[in-house]
Amino acid sequence: MLKRVSIQNFKSLKDVTLDLQKVNLLIGPNNSGKTNFLKALEYMVKDNTNQAELEYKRLSFNQNAESQIKIQFEYDHDQDYKVNIVFETKINESSEISKSYWIYQDKELVSHKRSDRGAYDTNELKSRTGELKIYKPDSNRIDKPGPVGTGEEVVNADASNIVGFLDLMLSRYRRNIFDQIELYIHQCIPEFDEIKLDDVQPNDNLKKIYSEDKINNSFKRFGLANGKQNITFWSNELSEGTLYFLALLCIIHQPNPPKLLLLEEPEKGIHPRRIKEVVNFIFRLADEKDIQVIMTTHSPIVLDMFKDMPESVFIFDKNNDEGATKVKNLQRDVIEPDTKRSEDLGIEPPHYTDSLGDSWTVGFLGGVPK
């Protein structure tokens, strides 16, 4: 499991370190650095070793071309807890990207390999994370017909290939995946009991969206059907929330999901009563498929679901003077010091976890807009 992430001078992240858990929640106002954190993780697994980073200035803190960007991942060894493996990506002032990794045993350095000496294998990290994508489904892309027969076992970051994915799941993983997605849709939106796929002819707009190699494929659209009333609502007739929910189910049910799943606002467009179920799907994914999850939210309901694991919640804020992101861990940097302060004052400590969502909305935890 990815145990610790340290980032310096990447976008608004001047100097942050997060000790991660199995499922992690990032909260904070807009523009506080949550997405930048996910982008730093995504950047870490890019195939760009020993190249020049053309976007170096744009990526560096305050667009200052004199600061070295550094991102570090620290893992526990799979078998031996006394072994730590640290992966590092650095971009120096000459825009050159270099990667390294260290192995420590009992905190003693055992091995160190550097890409600039030709000894570093990028696949070592990828085997731990899988392909990293920041999942942020785009309803404007999901509702369009798409090509099928393209072998889409992986859902795109914006879920734009959902038709191809569903078509493949229907033909190859019907019982394990397609039926499961259909079942969850029915459980959460009872008027729909079937996912339908239907052939369509690509129009000019679709031809513009898809490249030459895909435009020759068959195209389909998907819909959700109400069997009793014999009505099908095609994707362009479904609400944004329904589309988003289906996309989320597809992401969660991928046959080979990434080992580290990055999700932006999984509650987006979903009715408050259904948010719990969505987050529970994500928890289940983490448990059953041994996937580590990092997600952002603006929902107090999602935060409430972390009341028994405050160590998994990270509160993002921006330092107003220099625009640097500050990150607090709910357990270590809020609950524990406030409990200590109460003990010193001889008064009862605040019970934030009784209603975490409220405590955040009201402002007790930080992570609120000014």
Place this chain on the structure above:
Amino acid sequence: MSRPFKYGFFGEDEAQKTFLTNYLITVYPNRFVEEENFGWQIQATNKREVDNNVAIALWQGIAKFGLDVLFIGRDTDSIEKATIQKVKTHLKDACKGDQKAILMIPVQCIEHWFWYLKWRRTNPHSTKNESLESFTRTQAKREIYGDKHNSDRRLQSARELLSGLDIVWLESRSESFRDFHQQVVTFLAKY
């Protein structure tokens, strides 16, 4: 105390805060100063948030922001004495009788206090003791804000009514305002 009292406000809406700010400036100029960080960081938006979080707001106000006093605003939405008493009891219990907590609990809603001020302005010579608090909150809001929905425009209307706030007269008309004002008097008497 030689320096001004550092205060915070924890209440359900901006109209309450507008009233409080203008009240403190008019009646006790230079005696109170708002703790700005508490002001923007700690905010409730409805009754439930006030009721459920008042204890932590007071804890944070004192332990983290160094407040001398926390004003707590809560409309009762009722003219029933039992209901009003229940609200007061809940908030007092949550604050464990802390002398640094001052409750601002209008009968019905804060707009009724504004309405009294408006009535005074439109009937300057009248001695009639009109009990406006028996009217509903919807009627009071319509009276103060008209058809304005935008909160800034609404607050502007409320603010205009606060210029030249006549405390003695308002105390004589509204028992709930008197109750609030007396808490402030008692608080200041300790220093």
